[in-house]
Amino acid sequence: MIQNEQCGSIEEEPRFGTYMADFDESGDEVFLSLDDDDPVQLEKEEIISQPQQEQQEDVRTDNPSILDAEVLDTTIIKDFRGKFEVAWPLIGMDCPDCASKAMGALSYLDHVSDPRVSATIGEVRFQIDVEHGSASEVSSILRSLGHAPDVVHQELLGVQASAVAHRNNIALGKLEQLLKHQPGILDAEVSDDRILIQVIAELPPELAVLRDEALEHILGQPPRYGIGRSDRIRPDQWRLIGGGIAVPILLVVMLAEIAGLSEMMIGAIAIPGLIIGGSQMFKEGLSSLKNRQMGFQVLTSLAVIGAGILGMWEEALIVAILVAFTAHLEGDALKKAREAMQGGLDRLPRTARRVEKSAPIKAENISKISISLPMASTIMPSNQTLPSCKDDDIIPIDLVRKGDVLEIRSGELIPADGVIIEGTGSLDKAPLTGESVPVEVNVGDSIEAGLVLAKGPLLIKVTATGKDTRLSGLIEAVHSFKEVPPRIQGSLEKFTAVWVPFVLFGAFAVWYFMFPNDWKIILLLWVVSCPCALLLATPVPHAAALSHAAQRGVIVRGGDVFERLAKVNHVLLDKTGTLTSGKPKIGEVVTAKGQRKDTVLKIAAGLEQRSSHPYALSILEHCFKEDVEAPPISNLQDIDGGVSGEYRQSKVKFLRANQKDATMKNADKSIQDALENALEAGHGASVLLKDDKVIGLFTFVHDDTRVGSETLVPEFYSRHINVEIISGDQQRAVDEFAQQIGLPQNAAHGELDPERKVKWVEGRSQTHITMMVGDGFNDAAALAVADVGVAVGTGESVNLEAADILIPSDDPRMLTEMIDLARKAQRTLSQNLLISVGITIALVVAVIYQMYDQLWVGVLIHEASVILVIFNGARLAQNGQMWPLLRSTLVSLYTETIESFKALQKRFRPPKATHS
Secondary structure: OEEEOOOOEEEOOOOOOOOOOOOOOOOOEEOOOOOOOOOOEEOOOOOOOOOHHHHHHHHHHHOHHHOOOOOOOOOOOOOOOOEEEEEEEEOOOOOHHHHHHHHHHHOOOOOEEEEEEEOOOOEEEEEEEOOOOOHHHHHHHHHHOOOOEOOOEEEEOOOOHHHHHHHOOOOHHHHHHHHHOOOOEEEEEEEOOEEEEEEOOEOOHHHHHHHHHHHHHHHOOOOOEEEEOOOOOOHHHHHHHHHHHHHHHHHHHHHHHHHOOOHHHHHHHHHHHHHHHOHHHHHHHHHHHHOOOOOHHHHHHHHHHHHHHOOOHHHHHHHHHHHHHHHHHHHHHHHHHHHHOOOOOOOOOOEEEEOOOOOEEEHHHHHHOOOOOOOOOOOOOOOOEEEOOOHHHEEEHHHOOOOOEEEEOOOOEOOOEEEEEEOOEEEEOHHHHOOOOOEEEOOOOEEOOOOEEEEOOEEEEEEEOHHHOOOHHHHHHHHHHHOOOOHHHHHHHHHHHHHHHHHHHHHHHHHHHHOOOOOHHHHHHHHHOOOHHHHHOOHHHHHHHHHHHHHOOOEEOOHHHHHHHOOOOEEEEOOEOOOEOOOOEEEEEEEOOOOOHHHHHHHHHHHHOOOOOHHHHHHHHHHHHOOOOOOOOEEEEEEOOEEEEEEOOEEEEEEEOOOOOHHHOOOOHHHHHHHHHHHHOOOEEEEEEEOOEEEEEEEEEOOOEOOOHHHHHHHHHHOOOEEEEEOOOOHHHHHHHHHHOOOOHHHEEOOOOHHHHHHHHHHHHOOOOEEEEEOOOOOHHHHHHOOEEEEEOOHHHOOHHHOOEEEOOOOOOHHHHHHHHHHHHHHHHHHHHHHHHHHHHHHHHHHHOOOOOOHHHHHHHHHHHHHHHHHHHHOOOOOOOHHHHHHHHHHHHHHHHHHHHHHHHHHHOOOOOOOO
16 A cells, blocks of 8 residues: 555555556547547457568568567566556646536546646646546546646657557557556657657656656666657647638638629538538537537537538638637636746746766857746856756656756746856746845755746756745745635636526527527527636636735735735734744843852753743843853743743742742842833833842843834724734733834733733634735644734744644735735726626627627627736736736737647648659
8 A cells, every 4th residue: 555645545555466458449438539539449358469570571661670679478567556646737728617627537547536627827737547548548537628737848869750659469550558557647659750749748757757667668778758849639639730721722712702792602602611620619619519518619509500501701700810819818818827937836847957077168158048938047157057958858847856956047946946056147036935035056056946047057966856845835825825715706606507507598599589580699699608708807816916926925825815915904913023033132130139140041951951932042142152061951831921840859840930929029129110111111021030039130122123124003003004013022012013113002902911812802803804914833733723824934933734824934014915906906907807798698698689790790709808818817916017918918819820720831831752
């Protein structure tokens, strides 16, 4: 048995047994696929194949170059068992409704459980039982719905497809199907005797081992991977190709109508254009129906077919072309939005440069090597050189291992934890420490995966990868928190679940009672009523706001937190560690008559040597400077207000000083006067007792107010938010500090232990929307009972589980920034709702009142509203820059169309003749 940590469950250890590697046209396992691939067919029962000798003779005749290849006994191959959680990014996943329908299709697969398809981050995630099915079957269904895997193709190096087919005793055409059935493989392609595969982008190490073992068995050697280029045309490229071909056909149809050709002639010209231009739309619509789903593609396909039946060829072609190009625009818009939302805690690069120490190359030559990373290389100092990096050294991120040497360039995300072995640069550590200024790094420094190299290049030696990296938990938190929807999203999904069937069947009612002679009214209503924009109205701005926060180093636990944060009107601040650094200094040490100062220091250091309280750290630091060593203290234990123990048969205590305490009545006047002066000055104080007699007083100066604390209270007031301080320090010290930062004394409350803080926050939460801000540890209970809990700290001192928001920063002004961001997100969400609902209602009313009767107008406005909602939400992560995103999307549409036709030409171009 093994423990699958990612799934959180105990699973059966993967087992190897027997498995047939033979294929037959009547195989009983068929993967649904409506794209250009052949259906996956695999016979699970044992098939008696022709004699091995006869097959070898056939192979020798066809390909003499593989005479010596080993031929496997086809009755002994591998079977696998185990359940794993896997995930990979998807192309064209641009609508929550599409995501919901994709999840519905996957739920019918026996080997798939808990499928989750996200339109926000564009990925599929589920648990797979590899004994009962393969990941390629899942990928095939998603591809048929228009969502191919967005992962790089990898070429299996050092092998020939023909030799591998011969080794496995199968025809070359069946090799792809054999590879697809192996664990962890999404797709396979044989081209020019090369083998290309797509593998799951995020998978457990145990499944990666199974994948490599399965491929080793098939290849006859351990697999070696390199980045490959596929000649296969993706569904989104087929869509652009179809739309591009349909455009000139539309022009011909328009000219034919002007020339007065017969309807039959015009139809003969238009039908090929409709078939080609709407081919991908028809495929996705048919696949939706076969998977028992009703999506936008079904409605638009019915509209196009209906327009053709009614002889509206020009309209039908325009709709097909618009759907082709606007669907690509919509998908690319969401892709650009995701890229804009990629912060230091969002997504690791999919590939890495693994290099060997060899002859260095000049920095100006590095631009000749390309690599697909979330952030492109920028400026590189000309005085730095790096070891050469060949294309074969660019590997998928899941193949990076501890000890590898990686090259990282300026502006790129760091793919793994490592130690710098060559080069200098600067690192953006905001996601880790909240520090906005890049930190200089040199040889010997450690750097963390998920951060951005602001300036480079560097060579690092990998020390940790994947889930072993320092920031992996926070990276996973950002991903999971993006999938926590705002509460309003649930209401919208319930509404659309009723709205779609209502319009679908209500269109017939409108036709029957209002327009009995006009079938077109049904098609118009179907086209304009799809709720894509409405379903994207909330996820995009909430994900953009989460990413914007992550870029500032702030982790927010989901969109519902932003909803509450936008409504906060009362803030409760812990003083120590929030408004101050929590690092006070020793003011003075006053001893009682007859007591030696070094003895008092020793006993205090002994009592506090195991404490992490700020006062304890100050005492230990002071004793270290005074060269005082802490003696052993027995029976050391925490008590109310301090700590106690035994020192040389005497009972000793170190307590928070309070004039109301009975312990101070018998103290020397010098100690009482010093305590009075310290409290009046707003300083902290603690007393040391030996056998219940005060023998020393320590005062603590709080001159460590964080930068920005003095402006924080006025900024809250300007946003109509009340502020209170609740602290465990003496009341006078809290009053003095409140005066420094502009807070009235009646809003400053000291001497509150953690239990009293909880009661105070609970009381305020009954009449206000509260936000409690603390260090995340001793304030954890108070954070939990507030409407919004904010944990503040730096580096490793933060506690993500203690609050709704984590701010790893020492700047209190980040609090008002997050409130502003939350309020802006809510305004954007409201704008999106107004846009999506308003346009949908306006289109439906316009159809019913016959203000227009052209299908293409409805399609164009509908798709434009979707794109507008996406960009309006994405600008939260782009500092308001919506138009650059729109411009780059339009440019991308043109370049992608050109690239799609080039891919088509390359695939079907006949090979050049060779001359001997």
